Amino acid sequence: xxxxxxxxxxLQRSYDKQITVLVVVLFTAGLVSLTAxxxxxxxxxxxxxxxxxxxxxxxxxxADAMYTQATLPVxxxxxxxxxxxxxxxAYLPHSGFHNQRIALENALVLARILNRTLLLPPIxxxxxxxxxxxxxxxxxxxxxxxxxxxxCQDVTLYRIDTPxxxxxxxxxxxxxxxxxxxxxxxxxxxxxxxxxDAWLADELGISADDIFYLKDTSRNEYSFxxxxxxxxxxxxxxxxxxxxxxARRPERLIQIGTLFGSSRLHFKSTANYNLRKHIREQMAxxxxxxxxxxxxxxxxxxxxxxxxxxxxxxxxxxxxxPEIVRLAWWKLLHLALGLxxxxxxxxxxxxxxxxxxxxxPSIKADIPALRTPHPPLPPFPADARPYFSRIxxxxxxxxxxxxxxxxxxVFISTDAESPVFNPLLFRFTRSFPCTFFLEDFPDSVSSxxxxxxxxxxxxxxxxxxxxLDAMVVGQAWQFVGTEHSTFSTFVADxxxxxxxxxxxxxxx
Numbered sequence: 001x002x003x004x005x006x007x008x009x010x011l012q013r014s015y016d017k018q019i020t021v022l023v024v025v026l027f028t029a030g031l032v033s034l035t036a037x038x039x040x041x042x043x044x045x046x047x048x049x050x051x052x053x054x055x056x057x058x059x060x061x062x063a064d065a066m067y068t069q070a071t072l073p074v075x076x077x078x079x080x081x082x083x084x085x086x087x088x089x090a091y092l093p094h095s096g097f098h099n100q101r102i103a104l105e106n107a108l109v110l111a112r113i114l115n116r117t118l119l120l121p122p123i124x125x126x127x128x129x130x131x132x133x134x135x136x137x138x139x140x141x142x143x144x145x146x147x148x149x150x151x152c153q154d155v156t157l158y159r160i161d162t163p164x165x166x167x168x169x170x171x172x173x174x175x176x177x178x179x180x181x182x183x184x185x186x187x188x189x190x191x192x193x194x195x196x197d198a199w200l201a202d203e204l205g206i207s208a209d210d211i212f213y214l215k216d217t218s219r220n221e222y223s224f225x226x227x228x229x230x231x232x233x234x235x236x237x238x239x240x241x242x243x244x245x246x247a248r249r250p251e252r253l254i255q256i257g258t259l260f261g262s263s264r265l266h267f268k269s270t271a272n273y274n275l276r277k278h279i280r281e282q283m284a285x286x287x288x289x290x291x292x293x294x295x296x297x298x299x300x301x302x303x304x305x306x307x308x309x310x311x312x313x314x315x316x317x318x319x320x321x322p323e324i325v326r327l328a329w330w331k332l333l334h335l336a337l338g339l340x341x342x343x344x345x346x347x348x349x350x351x352x353x354x355x356x357x358x359x360x361p362s363i364k365a366d367i368p369a370l371r372t373p374h375p376p377l378p379p380f381p382a383d384a385r386p387y388f389s390r391i392x393x394x395x396x397x398x399x400x401x402x403x404x405x406x407x408x409x410v411f412i413s414t415d416a417e418s419p420v421f422n423p424l425l426f427r428f429t430r431s432f433p434c435t436f437f438l439e440d441f442p443d444s445v446s447s448x449x450x451x452x453x454x455x456x457x458x459x460x461x462x463x464x465x466x467x468l469d470a471m472v473v474g475q476a477w478q479f480v481g482t483e484h485s486t487f488s489t490f491v492a493d494x495x496x497x498x499x500x501x502x503x504x505x506x507x508x
Contacts, residue, residue, distance in 0.1 A: 082190070082204055090119040090193065091256045092141055094131045097123065097466070098486035101283055103259040104174065108183060108279045110224060110265070113272060114247050116254065118189040122455055123177065125463035126169035134215035134257040141195035144169070170458035177467070179286040183279065200253065212249045214241065216257040225266040235263050262508035277506050283490075284498040285471055289451060290464065293444040294471035297411075300391050300441060304384040305409035306336055306432075307476025307496075309469075311485040312424065313415035325424045327361045328480050329431065334363065336478040337405060347403075351430055364483075369492070374502035380477055384408050386434055391441070394420075395433035409434045411476060413469035413487075438469055474499050 089111045093100045100123060111118035121141075129144055131137065173191060174180060183189075193199055200206040216222055223237035226244070233240045246254065267273045285291075298305075308328055312321035333339045333347070341360045348358050386393065386409050397407040410432040416422045419437045420429075429435045438445060448468065449461040470487065473479055474495030481488025493505035 084205060086204075086252070087114075087116045088119055088190070088204065088206070088253045089114060089116040089256070090253060091121075091259045092134070092137045092195070093121050093124070093260075094129050094137060094258060095260065096128050096486075097125065098490055099260045100124065101490070102262055102486065105276065105279050105283065106224075106259040106261070106265055107256075108187070108189070109272070109276045110243070110256075110259070111189070112187045112275060112279075113226070113243055114254070118187070119193040120174060120189040120191045121193060121195070122171040122173055122191070124169055124171055125453075125460070126167075128169075131219050131258060131260075133217045134213070137257060138195065145194040145196075166456070166458055170453045170460065170463060171455040172453050172460070173455065176454065177285055177287050177290075178283055180282060183282055204252075206253050210251050211253045211255050212251040214254065214256045219258050219260065221257070223261075223264050223266055225268075226272050227268045233266075235266065237261075237264070240266070265508065273506070276508075277504065280494060280506070281498065281504055284495055285467055287467075289448060290467055290471055293447055293468055294475065296444040296447075297438075297441045297468075297472050298475050300387045300444075301409045301411060301436065301472075302384050302386045304381050304477050305386075305411055306332060307473030307479040307491075308332060308410060308412045308428070309473055309479070309481040309485065309488045309491060310412060310414040310416065310425070311482040311487060313417065317482065317485070321424055323361070324482055325427055327363070328482065329427050330361050331363060331480045332410075332478075336480065347431075352427070368507045369505050372503055372505045374497065374500070377477065377500075380408065386436070391436065393434040394429055394436075397433050406432050407434060408432070409436065411436050411472055413438070413466075413473045415466075438465060438472070444468075470495055 089107065091103060091107045093103050104120075107118055124144070129137075129140055132140060180189075192203070197208060200211070214222060218238070220237050222239050222241050223233050223235060224241050224243055224246070226242075228242055228244070229240065265272075265276060267276065310325060310328055311317045312324055317324060330344060333344045334341070339347070345358060345360065348355070385407075393407075398404055410428065412419065412425065412428060412435060414425070414437070416425065419425050420439070425435075445465070445468070448464050449459070451460045451464070452458065453460055466487070470491050474491050476496070479492055479496045481492050489507070493507065496502075497504045
């Protein structure tokens with residue numbers, strides 16, 4: 001028995017040594033792997049291997065000076081002077097206008113934090129350029145610049161039949177639509193880039209080996225954050241790029257792909273968060289031609305009216321159009337008019353007895369909007385009516401006392417074709433006899449028909465209707481939109497609040 005115990009002790013000690021060695025090896029391997037990953041991350045986005053978390057901006061004091069002085073000296077003319085020491089940021093816009101707007105907001109914020117001049121692309125109107133992986137989108141953007149279509153201006157000038165390549169889409173400068181005066185006084189941006197390497201070389205003296213490409217293969221490839229973390233991105237993006245490391249890139253140009261996405265920039269710094277808010281506030285439409293037309297429609301509506309945006313003309317919105325229309329109708333009655341669920345159900349049964357027995361839809365709380373409350377609205381005028389000498393209600397107004405509140409004017413912005421005859425919109429026209437659409441104001445609309453793009457001379461009238469729609473519903477007493485629509489979100493968060501003098505809503 002004693003002999004067996006003595007034999008076991010050497011075996012036990014040997015086993016313990018093996019376990020100890022194994023633990024040390026695993027610990028060392030893990031430490032080496034972590035160090036290697038950290039080194040790879042740091043050296044991929046910067047020459048320094050020390051990536052410190054950002055308190056505010058990479059450049060000391062820049063965030064604190066945001067509202068007191070310009071980060072960079074600003075040229076007096078719109079065409080900036082460029083020197084060999086200037087550094088730049090570029091990105092590839094795509095899709096519809098509001099996707100381009102969100103990308104521009106992100107680009108301006110990133111350029112300001114990185115202390116780089118932004119290469120500002122124009123707005124593309126009409127046929128959108130869909131998202132594609134970086135290399136393909138870069139090629140498509142260069143081919144779509146209309147650099148070789150100078151004859152389009154001659155076609156417009158001499159009233160010749162317009163070729164398809166001229167009228168499928170057009171470009172306008174951002175400053176044609178929004179007022180960038182404040183932003184221009186605080187940071188530098190340069191217009192005119194046509195998405196080609198030749199332009200970069202000729203205009204800026206930037207060669208291919210002086211460009212850092214951050215190429216995406218999907219629209220959710222990269223997010224950008226102002227703090228260091230080894231954790232995977234908490235949002236829908238696959239990889240997080242540390243802005244501090246990006247700021248240390250030595251190349252004169254940082255070329256990024258898509259920047260669309262309200263949550264693409266992830267900030268913990270209050271200064272950066274406020275900078276994004278400041279940029280977003282400047283995106284309210286200020287074009288004088290559009291403002292004059294929108295104000296005319298507002299006056300025709302009597303000055304006080306309800307606004308609704310219904311996106312039901314394409315994709316998943318068209319597929320879910322009946323539910324979208326009913327939900328907006330419920331929101332208008334519940335949130336704008338203050339009716340209870342029981343009152344709305346009773347009204348629904350009275351006005352639409354042929355519909356199946358209804359159940360109240362689920363109205364989700366808008367958490368970002370609730371985090372930014374606005375002062376109470378003044379009471380809706382009891383005698384609010386459209387300007388009857390110019391426009392008339394579609395149907396006789398309600399006489400029943402419990403329905404009279406539905407006689408208030410309602411303006412509906414929608415992408416539905418022929419909205420007056422669209423059966424889905426009967427829910428609104430039946431309930432609100434004074435429902436109006438953009439086509440009810442031909443004089444205001446026609447005033448935009450003579451405008452041409454300052455970039456390629458293409459007539460802008462058809463492209464401007466969504467902007468006019470947005471400006472009209474943005475001036476409504478109360479607004480209800482379509483969930484998951486970037487148009488509705490912009491009107492609710494920025495336009496409506498800006499026009500009413502309220503603080504805008506931040507998302508992302």
